[in-house]
Amino acid sequence: MSAPAENSSKKAKTPRTPMPEQPAAQRVTNFTEVALGYTAELAAKEAARCIQCKKPLCVKGCPVEINIPGFIKKLAEGDLEGSYKVIRDTNSLPAVCGRVCPQETQCEGSCILGKKGEPVAIGRLERYVADTFMASDACEQLTGAHACAMEREGLKVACIGAGPASLTVAGYLSALGIKVHVYEALHEVGGVLVYGIPEFRLPKAIVRKEIDAMRAQGVEFHTNWVGGKTVTVPDLFEQGFNAVFIGVGAGLPRFLRVPGENFIGVFSANEYLTRVNLGRAYDFPNHDTPAYTGRNVAVFGAGNVAMDAARTAKRLGAERVMIVYRRTENEMPARLEELHHAKEEGIELMCLNAPVTFEADEKGWLKSITVQKMRLGEPDDSGRCSPIACEGEFCDIPCDMAIIAVGTGSNPLMAQTTPGLALNKWGYITVDEETGETSIPNVFAGGDIVTGAATVISAMGAGRRAAKEIAKRLLA
Secondary structure, eight states, X not given: OOHHHHHHHHHHHSOOOOOOBOOHHHHTTOOSOSBOOOOHHHHHHHHTTOOOOSSOHHHHTOTTOOOHHHHHXXXXXXXXXXXXXXXXXXXSOHHHHHHHSOGGGTTGGGOGGGGTSOOOOXXXXXXXXXXXXXXXXXXXXXXXXXXXXXXXXXXXXXXXSOSHHHHHHHHHHHHTTOEEEEEXXXXXXXXXXXXXXXXXXXXXXXXXXXXXXXXXXXXXXEOSOOBTTXXXXXXXXXXXXXXEEEOOOOOEEOOOOOTTTTSBTEEEHHHHHHHHHTTTGGGTTTSSOOOOOOSXXXXXXXXXXXXXXXXXXXXXXXXXXXXXXXXXXXXXXXXXXXXXXXXXXXXXXXXXXXXXXXXXXXXXXEEEEEXXXXXXXXXXXXXXXXXEEEEXXXXXXXXXXXXXXXXXXXXXXXXXXXXXXXXXXXXXXXXXXXXXXXXXTTEEEOSHHHHSSOOHHHHHHHHHHHHHHHHHHHTO
8 A cells, every 4th residue: 555655755756857958158159949858768757757646736836727647647658649639738839838937836836746856847748748749730730639620600809919828819719610810010920939038948930830830720810910009909899800819918118217228238128139039130140130239248137038138148249248136146036947047158147236327438338337236125025025225335347238127017009099998007907817808898818918027828828718718608
């Protein structure tokens, strides 16, 4: 009777299977993906560590509720197709999630093995399955099944914005035969997956593969349509759409509000990453769209976006890249893996420093920043210790490029052209937490435009909840 417990204890003590990755000295010279992925042997070894809990907490920790023990069991048995189908039952973008989800605070953070040892590498296994499985057609790519539902005449849904929330809605509903039209402001589909996350973390070919499968199944994508301007919610209902999903993100950059932020060489992280990613500056000269580069680069903020900007600047030739942060490394909100990779790549952490002013030369080009030393006080509402300025302790740092990565806000365009759309005090759309429905009947919303800047997987979870409710109403 003690064998299962002994087996669980043994697996808990077995270390996680490392994932091969490019050496730091090599990867800072290219934009090729850092993590190289599991081989079949490594994936099988890691899958064997799962103890197949009867009440799996990992599933509760997943915003899209993947049957994690189920897909790992199939993988351990050598059934790659079955494993893929289990994932696809709830996740529209598994290859994406396996790369960019904060597993350490979600599924892996809830793994029982993590209580006494290291959790199962769920994200790495999900990535392996998604990357390795070869679908024979678009239906299998989207759902894991060889047949798709016939298109249901007279039913159509519009999504405004083409980020992870809207893509989840489109994938879910199109698999049920409901026609979906997606309207995107930029010239390329994918939202933050394309313009925000660098190539070395999420190759654009991965995103295109998922989108091409949706397109092949009948989803229509319309680019260069600005939500709230060239396409509005009232217009869509006049055109006969049964429901509308708003997934426009929260792309309005926030700034530091210190003197000199308008000098040449100071960028928001949104602008900088969009120029590099969407403009393909990372692939210069194959794409003739070079990005602004600096020798001494300061990045303000310490989340994933800040890490992405810093590591991008390093790859584009910066000699020195600094993360300037008001708190300590322990309070940094970035994923531990991203922070680890940044430090390996030579990114400097200037903790307990806050910007005071930017200085420029006589032509307006940034030349230095002045920072003030900080110390930590009592915890604030977020649970982190509040930074307190140290009187008289200032320092000037040579700097010819600065990137502001301190968060984003909601774009007001949708609210201005959607009468009756309720917002909260921060300007984000308010929704029913269970269904994602807004104050307007049959208008749904999800992702950063509802929650503020959050994770890809949380946006997908919101899209899935809304899609389930839309399908329930239209197919009743």
